[in-house]
Amino acid sequence: MRPHADEWEDEGFFPNTVFTRMAELGYLGLKYPEEYGGQGGDYLHDAVLVEEMAGCGSGGVAAGVGAHIGIATPPVWKFGTDEQKERFLAPAIRGEKIAALGITEPDAGSDVAGIKTSATRVDGGYVVNGSKTFITNGVRADFVVTAVKTTQEGGHRGLSFLIVEKEMDGFSVSKKLDKMGWRASDTGELAFQDMFVPDENLLGEENKGFYLIMANFQWERLLMALGSTGSMFNLLDTAIQYAKERSAFGRPIGNFQAIRHKIAEMAVRAEAGRAITYNALRLFAEGHDAIKQVTMAKLQTQRDAFRQADDTIQIMGGAGYMKEYGVERAARDLRLGPIGGGTDEIMKEILGRQLGL
Ligand SMILES: Cc1cc2nc3c(=O)[nH]c(=O)nc-3n(C[C@H](O)[C@H](O)[C@H](O)COP(=O)(O)OP(=O)(O)OC[C@H]3O[C@@H](n4cnc5c(N)ncnc54)[C@H](O)[C@@H]3O)c2cc1C
Known part of the structure; x- marks a missing residue:
């Protein structure tokens, strides 16, 4: 995907062949049962895919694939009849129908x-x-x-x-x-x-649709936390590499304490995001009620990922503002995080209730 990301971003669309190729590789059905053409895996397989998709160079591609595997087909799998799974889930896993x-x-x-x-x-x-x-x-x-x-x-x-x-x-x-x-x-x-x-x-x-929405939100929010965690590590790598290569006043900019400290903080942010997300993922995958942990992971990682992109732009100076390096795109893409899948304010409302307030 990476070599095509610029072209797809400029066109404002990525081709449906992304779905068919991913289906051929088995990626659209990692967690789904083999009887519907899935790989018979579990949530953790999807989690790896989503974290890695953060490196595909286009938040839009990750979002389109994520919507298909992460929020639109899971309700059919969880709440659908066998007939509905044959009609909708199986062709979605084959990349023939997009959801x-x-x-x-x-x-x-x-x-x-x-x-x-x-x-x-x-x-x-x-x-x-x-x-x-x-x-x-x-x-x-x-x-x-x-x-x-x-x-x-x-x-x-x-x-x-x-x-x-x-x-x-x-x-x-x-x-x-x-x-x-x-x-x-x-x-x-x-x-x-x-x-x-x-x-x-x-x-x-x-009349029982609200349960479906609530069940779906937990996985959607976890996927968003995983995607942002992947992005935070990718941005950290970009910042470190640039800080080593770029010189100013006769030395690599990474030797300036201001830059070094910023990168140290970025490393902590990525690591903290991964820790809080993996903890929520573990509880969710083990079947526990993990609303509190999932909500915390979503809340913490979305704003942090945007901040990570902003810090990377700052470290890269004018280059960070240029399209060529893909960091300005990351910032634009990651700004959606505190809005989509439940806003930060709604996450805080849920947490408030979880805390008995
Ligand atoms: C690019 C993109 C893709 C999306 N994809 C999908 C999709 O595939 N399917 C889908 O169904 N939706 C999708 N959404 C919608 C997304 O889930 C909503 O935008 C989001 O839930 C917020 O709703 P809203 O935009 O109507 O904001 P509003 O609900 O109008 O909120 C406006 C502001 O008020 C705040 N606010 C609202 N209620 C409270 C409260 N009780 N306390 C404090 N503050 C509050 C909000 O936090 C926010 O800051 C997408 C959105 C975007 C931008």
């Missing part, structure tokens, strides 16, 4: 329970009306695991999930959104107009 997760709406992001997209029961299924925004893989996705309201009841109770397919009448991609970072990733705005979705596309139980 997206559609929760956020123009008027509801952090407040997930406030979504308005309605699914009205009719004979044999639902009629769906509404819209979704900021959806990763939204433009290219063959199916979207979509949160809808199945009752008028307020709060969490009326939430359900439907698997929406791109060929369905009434489905349209209203916009490909332009953005600060993750530029190779297609972030889409979707519209549903009187779209009929059959009963067999209901994922999990009707």
